Amino acid sequence: MKDLNHYVDKYKEQLKNGDIQEAYVGLVKYVTRLGTTLSKNLSEHYSFGSLFQGYMDYTYFYYSNDFLKKRKLKMGLVLNHSKMQFEVWLLGQTIPIQEKFWEYFKSTKWNKDRTTRPQYSILETVLIEKPNFNDLEKLSKQIENKLVSVTDEIIEDIKKSKLT
Template sequence: MENLNKYVSIYKEQLKKGDILIAYNELVKFVMKLRVDFIKRLSDEYSFAGILHGYMDYTYFYYSNDFLKSKNLKFGLVLNHLEMRFEIWLLGNTIPIQKKYWELLKTTKWNQGNTEMPKYSISETILVEDPDFNDLSTLTELIESKMSKVSDEILDYLKKID
């Protein structure tokens, strides 16, 4: 790594401008609101964990149900800041669980194009490629419908192979 002081100086300059702080805070607030909305509407299907912030690269929360818990699996609804898109991740509670389910899912549509297991998950499926943050109500509906659809598809598949 180059001189860390150089990066810190650039970081400080960008923070002083204020745009990054505003954008980051609003994005995190939106993900927090998604979680609250999903708890209200989907709590009969899933339990939801708290928000995790990552290192300015991901903001996400986990959600699961009894079936996933019995397999040591969970989903994550992820805002990928670097790609600025929403994704659903299937995760295992341990590395051996992730490797086991990677082997079972690596040739499915949820891992299309992946020749190696993702760094943090078993699969990473894009829900919304180019979100419109000027219409949060429509974006929330879109994320919820796609999240429900992909989650159901993955759950159905897992139940068939188990």
């Protein structure tokens, strides 16, 4: 295993180049604006939380409604940096809640090909696999439309589960 100094040297090399900082700042600014836009456009359906920048792994914010809150659940809109894709996650307020809903969702289409619960969530699904960051307005509309349809579908599955 390489020591920390090795990784720090590689990190410094990349920082000198400057591209990583530009990309990261641009992505975080975009997701921040996206959260504001969604909060404005979808305020009748969901309440949106603040942005979490993560550790260059995930940038995300939570959103929820009364139905989800009553069940101690929330959704997350996540920019997965390593895969560079937008995802929607269903999350539980506590590990026992996540495990309870995982028992139901592990045999649904949402967790097809998964044998273990995701590390941070009950389910994770791709919203936009290859985002085009050169047309942010179009990307935002795509995300908004898919977010609404996917979230509605997940909520319908929660209703079918009869879990409270």
